[in-house]
Amino acid sequence: MTKETTTHSTANANLDDQSIYNRFRGFAAGVASGITKLTVGHPFDTVKVRMQTSSNDRFKGPLDCLMKTVRQEGVRALYKGATPPLVGWMFMDSIMLGTLHNARLIQQKWNGDKPLTVFQHGLAGLAGGLTVSFVATPVEQIKSRLQVQYDASTKVYSGPINCATQLVRNNGITALWNGLLPTMLFRSWFFVFWASYDVFTRQLKKMEFSDGATTFIAGGLSATTFWIGAFPADSVKNRYMTQPDVTPKKYPTPMAVAKHIYNTNGLRGFYRGFLPSFIRAFPTNAAAVTAFETVMRLLA
Numbered sequence: 001m002t003k004e005t006t007t008h009s010t011a012n013a014n015l016d017d018q019s020i021y022n023r024f025r026g027f028a029a030g031v032a033s034g035i036t037k038l039t040v041g042h043p044f045d046t047v048k049v050r051m052q053t054s055s056n057d058r059f060k061g062p063l064d065c066l067m068k069t070v071r072q073e074g075v076r077a078l079y080k081g082a083t084p085p086l087v088g089w090m091f092m093d094s095i096m097l098g099t100l101h102n103a104r105l106i107q108q109k110w111n112g113d114k115p116l117t118v119f120q121h122g123l124a125g126l127a128g129g130l131t132v133s134f135v136a137t138p139v140e141q142i143k144s145r146l147q148v149q150y151d152a153s154t155k156v157y158s159g160p161i162n163c164a165t166q167l168v169r170n171n172g173i174t175a176l177w178n179g180l181l182p183t184m185l186f187r188s189w190f191f192v193f194w195a196s197y198d199v200f201t202r203q204l205k206k207m208e209f210s211d212g213a214t215t216f217i218a219g220g221l222s223a224t225t226f227w228i229g230a231f232p233a234d235s236v237k238n239r240y241m242t243q244p245d246v247t248p249k250k251y252p253t254p255m256a257v258a259k260h261i262y263n264t265n266g267l268r269g270f271y272r273g274f275l276p277s278f279i280r281a282f283p284t285n286a287a288a289v290t291a292f293e294t295v296m297r298l299l300a
Contacts, residue, residue, distance in 0.1 A: 015108035026101025029295035034089035037288040043078035044280030051273030081146030088139030100128035125194030129187035138176035182237035189230035197222040219289030220282035232270035
């Protein structure tokens with residue numbers, strides 16, 4: 001079995017190397033991806049979350065949301081709630097991409113000399129997405145609650161620690177995992193991300209793009225494909241997570257959120273705030289996947 005056979009679609013995976021060092025390489029490279037993702041993508045994420053969770057009359061659109069946020073709260077407001085994902089995404093991408101890499105290794109061992117199929121790359125992405133959901137849920141809940149604090153009248157939490165403390169004090173430790181199921185549904189779409197990444201990578205290599213350009217373009221295109229399908233689940237997840245911390249809950253279940261969105265705005269309501277995510281998807285994930293692959297190469 002040659003190296004070229006097992007790494008045809010993923011330049012730095014080294015799937016023929018079953019060593020402990022190679023198994024941990026994906027976790028280390030995932031940290032670089034998480035840092036990159038936050039730096040590039042968080043301002044877009046703030047606009048997206050505010051659009052998803054606000055009433056129809058608060059913002060006319062993504063640009064209006066961006067301008068009002070900057071004008072009324074300053075540029076730093078675009079990085080509200082950045083501390084949880086800065087720490088969280090380092091762990092989240094480490095766990096997700098480390099799991100992805102190890103799932104590829106396991107399947108390659110089963111395949112022998114045959115390279116992984118598109119479906120197998122998708123299964124590896126699914127494994128990573130479901131596994132990281134247990135870490136992502138508390139991180140995203142705290143982040144989202146901080147992002148929708150617009151001014152003094154809507155400010156409930158002084159920071160991420162205060163937010164976590166209040167949630168636990170009012171509802172118990174399990175409150176931090178409120179929204180786990182919609183998070184798992186949303187992140188199951190990483191099957192599509194990594195399956196399409198394999199397809200795009202193969203096609204770009206046939207067009208003789210360099211490894212760096214292939215990784216960057218394929219990462220961006222895969223993210224765009226991912227968000228088109230995953231965005232409705234993300235909308236339900238964010239609205240469910242950011243509802244007021246009172247009893248009884250406005251939305252007792254994620255399904256109640258979905259019904260409210262549909263009854264209020266129809267199918268279009270599930271894609272409210274889609275534009276900033278769509279714009280954000282390519283540069284953020286192209287940079288993040290490039291960082292991941294670069295570190296994988298350096299650690300090879």
